Amino acid sequence: xxxxxxxxxxxxxxxxxxxxxxxxxxxxxxxxxxxxxxxxxxxxxxxxxxxxxxxxxxxxxxxxxxxxxxxxxxxxxxxxxxxxxxxxxxxxxxxxxxxxxxxxxxxxxxxxxxxxxxxxxxxxxxxxxxxxxxxxxxxxxxxxxxxxxxxxxxxxxxxxxxxxxxxxxxxxxxxxxxxxxxxxxxxxxxxxxxxxxxxxxxxxxxxxxxxxxxxxxxxxxxxxxxxxxxxxxxxxxxxxxxxxxxxxxxxxxxxxxxxxxxxxxxxxxxxxxxxxxxxxxxxxxxxxxxxxxxxxxxxxxxxxxxxxxxxxxxxxxxxxxxxxxxxxxxxxxxxxxxxxxxxxxxxxxxxxxxxxxxxxxxxxxxxxxxxxxxxxxxxxxxxxxxxxxxxxxxxxxxxxxxxxxxxxxxxxxxxxxxxxxxxxxxxxxxxxxxxxxxxxxxxxxxxxxxxxxxxxxxxxxxxxxxxxxxxxxxxxxxxxxxxxxxxxxxxxxxxxxxxxxxxxxxxxxxxxxxxxxxxxxxxxxxxxxxxxxxxxxxxxxxxxxxxxxxxxxxxxxxxxxxxxxxxxxxxxxxxxxxxxxxxxxxxxxxxxxxxxxxxxxxxxxxxxxxxxxxxxxxxxxxxxxxxxxxxxxxxxxxxxxxxxxxxxxxxxxxxxxxxxxxxxxxxxxxxxxxxxxxxxxxxxxxxxxxxxxxxxxxxxxxxxx
Numbered sequence: 001x002x003x004x005x006x007x008x009x010x011x012x013x014x015x016x017x018x019x020x021x022x023x024x025x026x027x028x029x030x031x032x033x034x035x036x037x038x039x040x041x042x043x044x045x046x047x048x049x050x051x052x053x054x055x056x057x058x059x060x061x062x063x064x065x066x067x068x069x070x071x072x073x074x075x076x077x078x079x080x081x082x083x084x085x086x087x088x089x090x091x092x093x094x095x096x097x098x099x100x101x102x103x104x105x106x107x108x109x110x111x112x113x114x115x116x117x118x119x120x121x122x123x124x125x126x127x128x129x130x131x132x133x134x135x136x137x138x139x140x141x142x143x144x145x146x147x148x149x150x151x152x153x154x155x156x157x158x159x160x161x162x163x164x165x166x167x168x169x170x171x172x173x174x175x176x177x178x179x180x181x182x183x184x185x186x187x188x189x190x191x192x193x194x195x196x197x198x199x200x201x202x203x204x205x206x207x208x209x210x211x212x213x214x215x216x217x218x219x220x221x222x223x224x225x226x227x228x229x230x231x232x233x234x235x236x237x238x239x240x241x242x243x244x245x246x247x248x249x250x251x252x253x254x255x256x257x258x259x260x261x262x263x264x265x266x267x268x269x270x271x272x273x274x275x276x277x278x279x280x281x282x283x284x285x286x287x288x289x290x291x292x293x294x295x296x297x298x299x300x301x302x303x304x305x306x307x308x309x310x311x312x313x314x315x316x317x318x319x320x321x322x323x324x325x326x327x328x329x330x331x332x333x334x335x336x337x338x339x340x341x342x343x344x345x346x347x348x349x350x351x352x353x354x355x356x357x358x359x360x361x362x363x364x365x366x367x368x369x370x371x372x373x374x375x376x377x378x379x380x381x382x383x384x385x386x387x388x389x390x391x392x393x394x395x396x397x398x399x400x401x402x403x404x405x406x407x408x409x410x411x412x413x414x415x416x417x418x419x420x421x422x423x424x425x426x427x428x429x430x431x432x433x434x435x436x437x438x439x440x441x442x443x444x445x446x447x448x449x450x451x452x453x454x455x456x457x458x459x460x461x462x463x464x465x466x467x468x469x470x471x472x473x474x475x476x477x478x479x480x481x482x483x484x485x486x487x488x489x490x491x492x493x494x495x496x497x498x499x500x501x502x503x504x505x506x507x508x509x510x511x512x513x514x515x516x517x518x519x520x521x522x523x524x525x526x527x528x529x530x531x532x533x534x535x536x537x538x539x540x541x542x543x544x545x546x547x548x549x550x551x552x553x554x555x556x557x558x559x560x561x562x563x564x565x566x567x568x569x570x571x572x573x574x575x576x577x578x579x580x581x582x583x584x585x586x587x588x589x590x591x592x593x594x595x596x597x598x599x600x601x602x603x604x605x606x607x608x609x610x611x612x613x614x615x616x617x618x619x620x621x622x623x624x625x626x627x628x629x630x631x632x633x634x635x636x637x638x639x640x641x642x643x644x645x646x647x648x649x650x651x652x653x654x655x656x657x658x659x660x661x662x663x664x665x666x667x668x669x670x671x672x673x674x675x676x677x678x679x680x681x682x683x684x685x686x687x688x689x690x691x692x693x694x695x696x697x698x699x700x701x702x703x704x705x
Contacts, residue, residue: 011039012052018059019052026069033092061087068096082606112537114584115576117563118224119537120207122193122571123214126232137266138284140310140319195567197494199242200548201295205565206242206259207573208490213240213261215272216573218550224575227276228259235263238489243295258314260300262290267302269312284319286310296332296351303327309339309349309365322349322365333382333395338368340377340399345370369409369420375401379436379445385463395420396465398443400433406445406454408438408471412464424471428454439504442526443471451479451497453509455526477528477597482608483515491515494544494567499525501547501562506582508547510564513599513607516541520566521599522581528597532581540568547578 009024027035037043038053046054055062061084068074074096076084085100197208203218214229241260257272258281265288269281288304295301302310309322324347329340335352346369353364371377379400396410397420405427409420426445435446443456456471479497495515501507507525518536523529536542544567549560564576599607 012050014048014050014052014054015057015062016055016059018062019050020059020062020066022066022070026066030069030093030095032094034090057090058083058087065091065093065096068093074099112574112576115532115534115578115581116537116574117577118575120216120224120226120573120575123226123229125192125209126212126229128232128234136283138282140284140286140321191569193571194543194569195494195571195573196237196488196490197240197544198546198565198567198573199240200546200550200565201242202244203550204242204244204257205548205573206240207567208237208240208261208494209571210236210488213237213259215242215257215259217274227274228270228272228278230259230261230268230270233261233263233268235266236489237261238263239290239293239493241293241295241300243298243300258295258300260293260295262293262302265289267293267300267310267312269300281317284312286319286321292330294332296337297335299351301337303330303339307341309337311351324365328376328378329380329399331380331382333384336382338380338382338397339365340380342376344374344376344401346377346380346397346399369397371399371401371407372422373401373403373405375403375405378402379433381436381438383438383440394464396423396438398436398438398445400429400436400445400447402432404429404431404433404447406433406436406443408443408465410465423465424467426454426456426471435499437499437507437525439507441504442474442507444499444507444525446479451481453477453479453525453528475527477523479509479511479523480598480604481512483512494546498547501525502549506562508578510545510547511598512542512545513604517607518542519607520545520564522564522578523598529585530597531578531585534564534566534576536566536568537574538568538570538572540570540572542566543569 011022011024011027013020013022024039027033028039030036034043038045048054061079064075064079064084065087081100081103085097085104088096088100192210194210195207196210199206199208205216205224207214207216211233212230215227216224217227218224239262243258245256257274259270259272261268265286267284267286267290269284270278271281272278286302286304286308288306288308290302290310291305292303293300298314300312300314302312304310305327307324307326309324309327311320311322312318313320324339324341325345326342327339328342331338335350337349337351339347339349341347345367347365348368349365377399381398383396383398385394385396394412396408398406398408400406405425406429407422407426408424410423411420429445429447429449429452431447431449431452433445434448434451435444437444438458440460441458443458444453445455446453454476455474457474458471459466459469461468481497483491483495495512497511498509499507500510505526508531509523509525509528511521511523513519513521518539518541520534520542522531522534524531546565547562548565549562551560561577561579562582564578566574566576568574
């Protein structure tokens with residue numbers, strides 16, 4: 001480089017091994033850039049053997065930037081716009097950054113694409129008040145309960161053995177299965193307006209924030225309105241439930257909405273009217289961690305992984321507590337609640353037989369089926385055939401186990417009185433099954449290994465599942481989700497990936513690759529094909545989401561539509577029309593559809609830039625709580641006998657986890673072809689394979705799905 005300091009001085013640069021020569025004036029006409037600091041000596045520099053200043057950056061992109069500095073015009077042919085903007089920001093060329101940002105803004109509208117359907121502004125958070133902490137809490141663990149003007153009693157019956165005895169023996173394993181037990185820290189650094197969970201029922205949406213809850217309602221002519229907001233709650237909201245149609249003895253026709261929230265063992269319950277008026281029914285302490293909260297008809301159900309079921313009935317206005325063995329999965333079907341348990345058995349409760357008087361009976365928990373291998377039931381899905389009667393004598397149930405086995409059991413009219421019969425067994429998974437879904441045409445199962453999905457076509461004859469030709473393999477793919485272990489207990493409940501939807505052909509997975517992202521991929525549950533891609537219109541991080549089908553308006557010909565609601569870290573809620581997405585997907589060329597499944601390699605790499613894969617903070621199998629099938633499932637659970645040994649080997653997994661992550665990224669594109677050639681293995685082989693993989697699976701053990 002010349003020693004003179006005139007404006008015509010020639011500057012020689014070595015950018016990533018490529019030599020460039022230009023003038024000082026070209027590099028410095030735009031003030032306050034990387035080059036002005038470099039040539040003035042404010043930034044230390046290194047020179048190569050020829051004396052050229054060495055800059056360790058991409059030479060291809062630098063050539064485009066240098067041409068811009070020479071001509072003040074930008075040529076972006078065959079250049080990634082995002083990479084160019086990133087380099088322009090590094091060099092501090094603000095005028096170029098503004099132009100490239102504008103180009104990206106024009107391509108990504110703040111009004112969204114054709115699927116964007118609505119934007120809910122962040123609400124004003126309620127202020128803490130001393131009156132919030134003076135509420136009378138009703139204990140429902142035993143004895144007479146007084147407070148909040150509500151009479152509460154308790155009734156308990158042991159199904160197999162007393163869970164209070166079991167709790168002392170399995171406290172260590174349950175603390176791994178359910179992080180809620182004994183460790184619910186308050187995170188003071190959490191964004192106060194972050195939307196942590198979303199739930200929908202009919203034309204109502206409930207949004208949960210760290211310390212309050214609010215409800216939105218859709219009206220035919222005026223759209224969505226926020227009608228109600230709770231008071232500030234000192235403890236963080238961990239679970240929410242919404243029922244927009246409740247029949248109660250002391251509620252009129254306009255006051256038939258109920259909202260519930262829980263934190264630890266405490267449950268808040270409100271009644272909300274169509275005009276936003278509300279009354280607090282009560283604050284209750286169940287004395288066990290509430291790990292799932294939902295409505296079945298007029299009953300509010302609170303499940304605890306320790307093995308307790310709490311039910312609040314709007315007609316009787318009291319709680320009823322039932323002891324069961326530790327619950328590892330559940331599903332609902334009509335008025336039935338089915339529980340998959342740690343002991344390998346499936347129990348059911350018929351909510352229509354809920355006693356109206358405490359002295360009449362208890363919850364009538366009945367054993368339905370016992371797994372032949374006594375494996376833990378970690379996933380449940382109930383399919384009620386079109387001919388199912390109210391007594392439930394024509395049902396089909398698919399369930400997954402901790403050993404990776406998927407079984408289908410059936411109870412048809414000819415088998416009444418003998419219990420469900422084992423119909424089919426699949427042993428294609430080598431990791432614990434975390435989700436399973438049985439519908440009219442498909443059987444879908446997901447295991448803990450990077451949410452690996454296997455799907456089958458189901459053959460039916462006169463509505464019943466048939467063996468001719470039987471269930472045939474359809475697809476194999478991964479719903480990769482590399483979420484960081486989030487300190488917020490409610491994160492799994494607000495980020496469940498599905499499957500969602502009632503119609504068989506249109507059931508969907510929602511793929512969120514990393515936790516801090518503004519992008520979601522909507523994929524068909526049976527094939528893995530990408531339906532659409534969702535990106536936040538304001539660039540904010542998507543902190544939670546749910547799929548909900550809103551009822552049509554009262555106008556003639558109006559049909560229900562399916563929407564994706566996304567909650568964001570800035571407090572907003574955004575709404576996306578999945579019905580339109582499905583219609584557009586059906587119009588596409590089928591040959592082009594097969595070429596685009598989940599995120600492409602380029603999309604994955606960009607998303608993974610936000611994740612530190614070198615640390616153990618990255619969880620490859622996030623714990624997700626589903627509002628529907630298999631909502632309380634345990635993945636990768638060792639037995640009580642070997643749990644201690646597994647825990648002692650946890651520190652050996654970090655290197656294996658990294659290797660598995662890289663291996664997964666290399667093999668994901670060909671997973672479908674590889675899995676089509678798999679042969680079913682024997683049950684013993686499955687168990688041996690699971691034991692061989694135990695080291696790789698230990699960090700996945702104990703997650704509630």
